[in-house]
Amino acid sequence: MNKEIICIGCPMGCPLTVTVEAGKVTNVTGDTCRKGKEYAEAECINPTRTVTTTVSIKNAMYALISVRTSKPIPKDKIGECVRHLRRIEVEAPVTAGEVIVKDILQTGADIIATKSLDLYQ
Ligand code: SF4
Numbered sequence: 001m002n003k004e005i006i007c008i009g010c011p012m013g014c015p016l017t018v019t020v021e022a023g024k025v026t027n028v029t030g031d032t033c034r035k036g037k038e039y040a041e042a043e044c045i046n047p048t049r050t051v052t053t054t055v056s057i058k059n060a061m062y063a064l065i066s067v068r069t070s071k072p073i074p075k076d077k078i079g080e081c082v083r084h085l086r087r088i089e090v091e092a093p094v095t096a097g098e099v100i101v102k103d104i105l106q107t108g109a110d111i112i113a114t115k116s117l118d119l120y121q
Contacts, residue, residue, distance in 0.1 A: 005043055009035040016040050048072035052114070055085050055100060060092035060117040067100055069109040077105050085111065092119045 001021070007014045012032060018040045019027040028040045042048065050072045054064040073081060081104055090100055094113045101111040 003044055005040065007031065007036045007039045009033075009039050018044050020044050047075040049075055049078060051078055051081050053082055053085055055111075056089040057094060057117060058089060058091045059119055059121075060094070061120040062117065065090065065094055065117050066114045067111050068114050069104065069107075070099075070112050071109045073104070073107040073109050077107060081105055081107075092117050 001019070003018045003020060005016050005018060007016050007030075014030050014032050014036055016028055016030040016036055016039075018025055023045070025037075025041045025044055028037045031037050031040070050069050052066070052068040054066050056063060057065040067085070069081070084105065085101070088101065090113075094100075094117050096113055096116045098113045099110045100113055103109070104111050
């Protein structure tokens, strides 16, 4: 089976044709560098994404603080991850890089704050 995907490894966005047989990538065409083949294999066998979203924060100037996963997580866990984070509320102060949730959904990725928010009185 052939899949047509766009490599997101760099802004060139090479169109890739990926042949998948018995759950394995057997051929990739259209790649301009080796990252294209790596991306095609990851995307067709175990697609992952870094999740960026927000969680509620108490006692800060804003009601939400931006967060992201420390590494990409399986694409099929993104919905559950975002739903889980909707129920989280942290308390100011929070420092950029601080771990908000350790090992989210047993993916091995932490949820980390991407900005700092001070206590607001
Ligand atoms: S194959 Fe290489 S050059 Fe093409 S988009 Fe991917 S990373 Fe960029």
